Amino acid sequence: MEELSQSLARDASFAESHGMQLSENMSQDLAQWYRLQQALHPNLDAPELWATDLTPQKRAVRDQLIQQWAQEKRDALWSEISGDIKDPSLVDVSRIDLDAGDVRGSYNPRGVSGIGSGGGGGDPGAAARMIADGQAKLDGDRAAAEAARNNRGGANVDLQSEVGRELNRGFFTDPNLRK
Numbered sequence: 001m002e003e004l005s006q007s008l009a010r011d012a013s014f015a016e017s018h019g020m021q022l023s024e025n026m027s028q029d030l031a032q033w034y035r036l037q038q039a040l041h042p043n044l045d046a047p048e049l050w051a052t053d054l055t056p057q058k059r060a061v062r063d064q065l066i067q068q069w070a071q072e073k074r075d076a077l078w079s080e081i082s083g084d085i086k087d088p089s090l091v092d093v094s095r096i097d098l099d100a101g102d103v104r105g106s107y108n109p110r111g112v113s114g115i116g117s118g119g120g121g122g123d124p125g126a127a128a129r130m131i132a133d134g135q136a137k138l139d140g141d142r143a144a145a146e147a148a149r150n151n152r153g154g155a156n157v158d159l160q161s162e163v164g165r166e167l168n169r170g171f172f173t174d175p176n177l178r179k
Contacts, residue, residue, distance in 0.1 A: 032070050 031049060046065055047058045054062070060112050 030066070032068055033072075034065060037065055037068075
């Protein structure tokens with residue numbers, strides 16, 4: 001087992017340092033297996049592993065053969081290590097059936113003032129009332145801010161008009177003011 005783990009570690013290290021390519025040993029193993037499949041199944045018309053100009057049918061045959069080799073490798077590895085893998089102790093976990101009524105019945109809020117901090121089942125409508133009161137206060141604050149903005153805008157326009165009137169008074173009719 002120790003030898004297998006070292007071999008896997010070496011192959012993984014080689015793949016990481018070579019752009020996730022197969023190690024030389026794995027490449028040779030694939031090439032030998034592939035040539036054997038070509039010899040055993042000449043009617044497949046499997047192209048060479050190195051071929052680049054392929055028809056879609058030949059590419060599919062080559063890809064399928066490579067997938068078959070990889071699956072055989074995985075199966076061999078799994079059969080070698082499967083005896084050493086232990087199932088977790090919590091394989092079967094039973095589920096408790098609950099419905100919404102069970103959840104509502106067990107709800108007992110604590111620690112938040114105003115929402116039934118005493119014993120018993122609490123006040124289920126308290127939260128909704130607090131939210132509605134907060135929304136009304138927020139709406140009132142928004143309306144007051146809007147009115148203040150409108151008042152400031154109107155006052156600003158009035159002030160600009162008054163300043164403009166004072167500056168324009170006599171400017172066009174009295175030549176001394178233009179000097």
